Amino acid sequence: MKQILFSAALCMGGLLIGLHNQTLAVSALAYVNSLKVLQESSSVTSKSQLHNRAKLITVKVLFPENGSWGSGILIQRQGSVYTVLTNAHVVRGEGSYTIEPHNGQKYNAQKLAVGSLFNGDDLALLQFESTQNYPIASLKAISGLQEGDKVFAVGYPYQPESENNGKFSLVPGQISFLGLEQPLMGGYKVGTSNDFLKGMSGGALLNPQGEVVGVNGMHKHLFGTCPYRYENGSPVDCSKLPQELPRSWTIPIEKVVEQAPCKLDISLVNPNPSPDFHWFEGLKESSTAAGLLESAAQSPEQWELIVCHREKAIEQMQAVPSTSNFYARAQNQIAQYKEDLNYAQLQLEKLKREEAARQ
Known part of the structure; x- marks a missing residue:
């Protein structure tokens, strides 16, 4: 059984006992129970704490x-x-x-x-x-949420006639629709009931723990009409949308992680840090992102991003220790990822040669 190094603090009868850097064998049941405790404690974050x-x-x-x-x-x-x-x-x-x-x-x-x-x-x-120390957002996959789950839209409303003009705002709501066959134009995929205002575009959609799950930016159309189009240009069959249209639409944060410049090393919060199957599958994030990009890549810049993701995917698998139950699988993945990297590098070199020939 894996040994897990952790620090904990227990409060018993008002007595705070600090436990630091103790190596304990934690059973699977204890691990699951600890996750439940963490989830319950994080879900009771007050609105004022979330706001701040x-x-x-x-x-x-x-x-x-x-x-x-x-x-x-x-x-x-x-x-x-x-x-x-x-x-x-x-x-x-x-x-x-x-x-x-x-x-x-x-x-x-x-x-x-x-x-x-x-x-x-x-x-x-x-x-x-800036040399100032500003906090950085934690990014969490929106795919873990369901219709009816609470979410919060945040940003700075632009309301010149209001006393709240330019003041930070947190607007509560919930996930109202997840049934789109494909994203709308602009990458919008998740409908919510949040009434965010002009000026809040580009702000985050947060879960109750304050993690960013999406990017706000599109309001419901005026008069409740449904002139939506999918990102491929085809019209949306509005009969498949709920009668009460979502008040706003959100771009899942996963799309940002998949497409952002690789050098920024932007990633999602690991929902399960234990060395189990889900942890191992999470290591494939960079490879998955590269695969999605390859389907539409046409420019040298896009292939440079794919090469970066392929290199990162290899590094992630190389970090799996030889003592891990997943070591053999990681070695197999490395072999495949190297082939994928070689293909991406060849495509990049080809496009660069073609671009140079045109100049």
């Missing part, structure tokens, strides 16, 4: 030329460089943009990736530099 946590990871994306703004999410820090996730339609202007975190500081932002890198999804990445 959400505010720390949410920024304004300002467009100084006309005084408008959208919202964004702090999803990565590498040294002094922060990466912000937002909607592509928030930064579609040609001018400069400014990032304003919760403390009111302002930073010049550079566009890192918009729309086209995300295969047309309504997503964009900005970067800014």
